Structure formats: C-alpha cells, structure tokens
Amino acid sequence: MRIGIVGGGLMGLALAQRLTARHHEVTVFERDRQLGGLATYHDYGPFFWDRFYHCILPSDTHLIRFLTDIGLGDELRWRRTLTGFYVDEQFYSMSTSREFLRFPPVALWGKLRLALTILYCSRIDDWRRLESVPVEAWLLRTCGRRTYEKIWKPLLLAKLGESYRRVSAVFIWSYIKRLFSARHSSGKKEHLGHVSGGYKAVFDRVGALIRGGGGDIRTDVAVTRIEPAAGGGMWVDYDDERAHFDKVVFTSPVSVLERVTAPELLRVDTPGGTVEYLGVVCMVLVTRRPLVPYFVVNIADARIPFTGVIGMSNLVAVEETGGRHITYLPKYVLSDDPLLRCPDEELRELFFDGLRRMLPEFKRAEIEGVHINRAIKVQPLQVLNYSRLVPQVATAHDDFLVLNTSQFVNCTLNNNEVVRAVDEFVAAYGATLDCRDPVPAG
Numbered sequence: 001m002r003i004g005i006v007g008g009g010l011m012g013l014a015l016a017q018r019l020t021a022r023h024h025e026v027t028v029f030e031r032d033r034q035l036g037g038l039a040t041y042h043d044y045g046p047f048f049w050d051r052f053y054h055c056i057l058p059s060d061t062h063l064i065r066f067l068t069d070i071g072l073g074d075e076l077r078w079r080r081t082l083t084g085f086y087v088d089e090q091f092y093s094m095s096t097s098r099e100f101l102r103f104p105p106v107a108l109w110g111k112l113r114l115a116l117t118i119l120y121c122s123r124i125d126d127w128r129r130l131e132s133v134p135v136e137a138w139l140l141r142t143c144g145r146r147t148y149e150k151i152w153k154p155l156l157l158a159k160l161g162e163s164y165r166r167v168s169a170v171f172i173w174s175y176i177k178r179l180f181s182a183r184h185s186s187g188k189k190e191h192l193g194h195v196s197g198g199y200k201a202v203f204d205r206v207g208a209l210i211r212g213g214g215g216d217i218r219t220d221v222a223v224t225r226i227e228p229a230a231g232g233g234m235w236v237d238y239d240d241e242r243a244h245f246d247k248v249v250f251t252s253p254v255s256v257l258e259r260v261t262a263p264e265l266l267r268v269d270t271p272g273g274t275v276e277y278l279g280v281v282c283m284v285l286v287t288r289r290p291l292v293p294y295f296v297v298n299i300a301d302a303r304i305p306f307t308g309v310i311g312m313s314n315l316v317a318v319e320e321t322g323g324r325h326i327t328y329l330p331k332y333v334l335s336d337d338p339l340l341r342c343p344d345e346e347l348r349e350l351f352f353d354g355l356r357r358m359l360p361e362f363k364r365a366e367i368e369g370v371h372i373n374r375a376i377k378v379q380p381l382q383v384l385n386y387s388r389l390v391p392q393v394a395t396a397h398d399d400f401l402v403l404n405t406s407q408f409v410n411c412t413l414n415n416n417e418v419v420r421a422v423d424e425f426v427a428a429y430g431a432t433l434d435c436r437d438p439v440p441a442g
C-alpha cells in the first residue's frame with residue numbers, strides 16, 4: 001500500500017520504519033531541511049549533537065525496543081549520572097539518599113515529607129484525580145510551606161514562569177514519576193543513557209532503513225493541502241506538486257493539521273478554546289572543561305534566567321563530542337513570550353550574567369562556541385482539567401489518520417511515549433493496512 005506520512009520527527013519516522021517493515025511503500029514529508037523535528041541534531045563545529053538535550057531512561061522500554069529493532073541496541077551507552085541543586089547560591093549534590101538527608105536548605109521533618117511526597121507520587125496511578133488540583137495547593141499540602149517556598153516554588157517559577165498558578169498537579173506527578181523511574185530500575189542510583197552518535201545516528205539509521213525498503217523521504221518540503229481523491233485515497237499537495245496515496249497519516253502538530261487539511265476530512269473540537277503552549281530557548285556552550293559535575297542542576301533561584309544546567313558531557317563521553325564538553329542552558333516560557341524572539345546577542349548577555357552569578361570563577365574566554373536554539377511550541381501547558389480541554393481530533397475518512405503528541409495528557413513529552421503511541425497505532429490499524437508478516441529491520 002502507498003502511504004504518505006506528514007512530519008519527519010521521531011513519530012513520523014518511527015511509523016515509517018514500522019510500516020516499511022510491513023512491506024508498505026511510504027513517503028515521508030518533512031518541512032525542515034533535516035529530519036528529526038524537536039529531537040533533531042545541530043552542527044556544533046567540531047561535532048554534531050542533539051539540538052536540545054536528550055537522555056534515555058532504563059525504563060524507556062518502548063524506545064529501547066525500537067532502537068534495538070533498527071539495529072542500534074549495541075550503540076546504547078549507559079552511565080551513572082549525578083543530579084545537583086542550586087539554592088542559596090550553593091550547589092548541592094542530590095544523587096544519593098545520604099546527600100538528600102544532608103541537604104541543608106530543608107530541615108529533617110521537611111525532608112521526610114519531601115521523600116514521602118516523591119514516594120506517594122510514584123505510587124499514584126489514577127492521575128485524573130490530580131487534574132482538578134492546582135500544583136501549588138497540592139505541593140503545599142504534601143510538603144508543607146517551608147519546603148514549598150524553598151524548593152518547589154522556585155522550581156515551578158523556573159519551569160513555568162507565573163503560569164505555574166494555572167497548572168494542575170498532573171504536571172509535577174508526571175515529572176517526578178518519570179525522573180524517579182531512572183533510579184528505581186537501577187538499584188536506586190540514577191543511570192541514564194544515550195545512543196552513540198546522538199539522535200543524528202538514530203535518524204541516519206531510520207532514514208537508511210526506510211529508503212532501503214523502497215520508501216522515499218522528502219525534506220525541505222512543507223505539505224500545504226491534504227484532500228480526498230475522487231477515486232479513493234488522498235491527494236497531498238506540497239510546493240507546486242501533488243502526490244496520490246492510498247492512505248495518509250498526519251504526525252505534525254494540530255495547528256498545522258487544521259491549516260492544511262480539507263474541512264470534510266476532519267473534526268477538531270476544542271472544548272477549552274485555544275491550548276497554550278510552552279516553548280524553549282536554549283543556549284548551548286561548547287567548552288574545553290566541564291561547567292558542572294552533574295547531568296542536571298535544578299535551579300531554585302529566581303534571579304537565574306535559565307531553568308537548569310544540563311551538563312551533557314557528564315552523560316556522553318567527550319570522544320563523542322570532539323574532545324569538547326557540551327552544556328545546555330534551557331529556559332521554558334509560554335510560546336508568545338518575547339524571550340523566544342529576543343535577539344541572540346541580548347539573550348547571550350542575559351544568560352552569561354546568570355552563569356557568572358552561579359559560577360563566578362568561570363571565564364568567558366573558556367568558551368569555544370555559543371549556540372542559541374529555539375522551539376516555539378514544545379508541549380501544551382497542563383492547566384487544570386487539561387484532558388477535558390485538549391482538542392479532540394476525529395478523522396472523517398477511512399484513508400486519513402492522525403497520530404501526534406497533542407493527545408498526550410498524562411505524561412511529560414518524551415520519546416518513549418512517542419514510540420509507544422506509534423506501536424499502539426500499528427497494533428490498532430496494522431491489520432487493516434496489510435495482512436502480511438513484517439520483515440525484521442536492520
């Protein structure tokens with residue numbers, strides 16, 4: 001069957017690989033010059049690495065199975081990583097239970113409540129009851145005011161700005177659950193992983209498998225219209241051309257879906273009006289020495305203009321990155337925030353001021369490269385009762401299907417969930433697309 005796939009992010013490419021393995025003839029359309037979407041790579045000069053920081057958790061079973069299926073299972077690298085905390089102008093390691101117990105900013109009783117909150121969170125399965133509870137009220141109730149003011153509030157401000165007041169407790173529940181699964185599945189010590197070569201290696205491999213299986217990948221091509229063909233199947237318009245497919249699967253964001261799809265193909269109900277999105281601006285530094293010994297430093301200090309420090313070289317061996325260290329300084333903001341459109345030079349100065357405050361001994365001359373990466377729409381703001389407000393997408397034609405992350409309501413945006421969604425989609429629709437056995441990939 002000829003299947004057109006709109007979107008060459010991980011969702012579209014994983015789907016294309018799964019369908020190619022089932023002998024379908026796929027064509028992927030990707031608007032950008034390179035594949036990968038939010039998980040794509042960047043040219044840092046001496047090396048390529050992810051545009052935004054990505055890590056793999058030992059509990060990411062769907063993603064790990066996919067990587068194994070495409071022949072990259074042996075390229076997975078795991079490392080014991082450390083988590084830091086920046087509060088009261090000090091760095092604290094929070095990587096072991098002992099360090100947690102010693103953590104000075106919170107008193108013993110506060111620590112006990114904090115530990116119980118995390119344990120409680122990891123045991124909650126019925127996330128729907130958290131949806132109507134504001135995250136602030138929930139954290140105050142579980143951890144107490146002092147720990148909330150000292151730790152959680154600055155963290156919420158760093159991650160969500162003032163919008164944290166409108167966000168539900170599902171936000172913190174999904175965050176804690178995912179992060180702590182990195183410890184649970186590996187003897188309580190945090191272990192994280194990556195693929196050797198980063199996500200570039202993943203997209204190069206998937207691309208080769210799709211092309212090797214007779215599929216086509218067209219980059220730098222924006223789909224402008226999808227409409228039903230009179231004799232069955234779908235027309236896809238792009239640039240000044242059009243192509244016919246038996247089926248089309250759309251994997252890009254809902255805002256694009258509504259713009260390019262013929263109205264009779266689709267019904268989008270938006271019970272909550274327009275969904276607000278978070279975007280991210282991320283300054284990436286390439287240096288000869290590491291800035292911090294941690295993979296992640298959580299920042300609980302409202303004066304620092306970025307959300308955290310991601311010391312990628314504490315996860316990825318420097319041989320992978322041309323002997324250099326790579327550090328990401330992300331800041332999440334609402335997608336209409338002026339910071340996302342702020343000129344690079346201004347942003348650089350703002351972030352360097354924050355860095356000087358945190359690391360007074362760090363010299364700007366040590367920096368070999370500065371890169372500023374932005375994404376306007378990363379994930380929806382999980383406001384109160386978000387699952388009831390999320391756009392409900394229903395397709396009205398057998399040959400047109402939608403599979404995208406807009407329906408993720410109870411998890412952080414991550415690639416394990418992306419692959420899970422692809423595999424569930426193939427399990428649900430695979431039989432209607434074909435009845436032959438898949439051939440193994442790789």
Ligand SMILES: Cc1cc2nc3c(=O)[nH]c(=O)nc-3n(C[C@H](O)[C@H](O)[C@H](O)COP(=O)(O)OP(=O)(O)OC[C@H]3O[C@@H](n4cnc5c(N)ncnc54)[C@H](O)[C@@H]3O)c2cc1C
Nearest residue numbers: 007009010011031037038039052054055222223252414415
């Ligand atoms: C800062 C940051 C850190 C992250 N860290 C992690 C992490 O540590 N671990 C993890 O698992 N995940 C992480 N993620 C999430 C991960 O990147 C996403 O889960 C994943 O990239 C989503 O893939 P997708 O294909 O669903 O969407 P996208 O990547 O958004 O892909 C959609 C694609 O559609 C294309 N498109 C749009 N319009 C058109 C059109 N008209 N025609 C053709 N193509 C079009 C876009 O260009 C894009 O490539 C992180 C994300 C960010 C931003």
